[in-house]
Amino acid sequence: MKEFENKHQTLIIRKDRRLLKHAIRAISRWFLCLGCKLCELVCPTNAIKVVKNSKGYRPSIDSSKCIGCLLCNNLCPVGTFYAKAIMDEQK
Numbered sequence: 001m002k003e004f005e006n007k008h009q010t011l012i013i014r015k016d017r018r019l020l021k022h023a024i025r026a027i028s029r030w031f032l033c034l035g036c037k038l039c040e041l042v043c044p045t046n047a048i049k050v051v052k053n054s055k056g057y058r059p060s061i062d063s064s065k066c067i068g069c070l071l072c073n074n075l076c077p078v079g080t081f082y083a084k085a086i087m088d089e090q091k
């Protein structure tokens with residue numbers, strides 16, 4: 001029973017860390033987008049457009065086209081950098 005609980009807890013922690021990583025990526029790319037447009041290039045459904053406003057660049061997603069593949073989140077250099085930096089800090 002104890003072994004089962006430990007395995008279950010490990011799975012939950014792994015899942016939480018994955019969710020946390022995606023959340024950090026999404027938040028950092030929204031606020032710190034560099035406008036490189038890599039996310040536009042990799043999106044398989046053309047759901048994402050990078051727009052520039054008075055606050056800088058912002059990735060804008062058309063939810064009716066987005067299939068949730070997370071390619072944009074996984075490949076964004078800003079999101080990747082901050083997620084790694086913050087997750088490494090937690091180790």
Ligand code: SF4
Pocket residue numbers: 029030032033034035036037038039040050057059075076077078079
């Ligand atoms: S890949 Fe990231 S930094 Fe580049 S435009 Fe998209 S959201 Fe911005």
Ligand code: SF4
Pocket residue numbers: 042043044045046047048061065066067068069070071072073
């Ligand atoms: S999650 Fe996938 S489909 Fe949605 S905007 Fe990002 S790359 Fe495009």
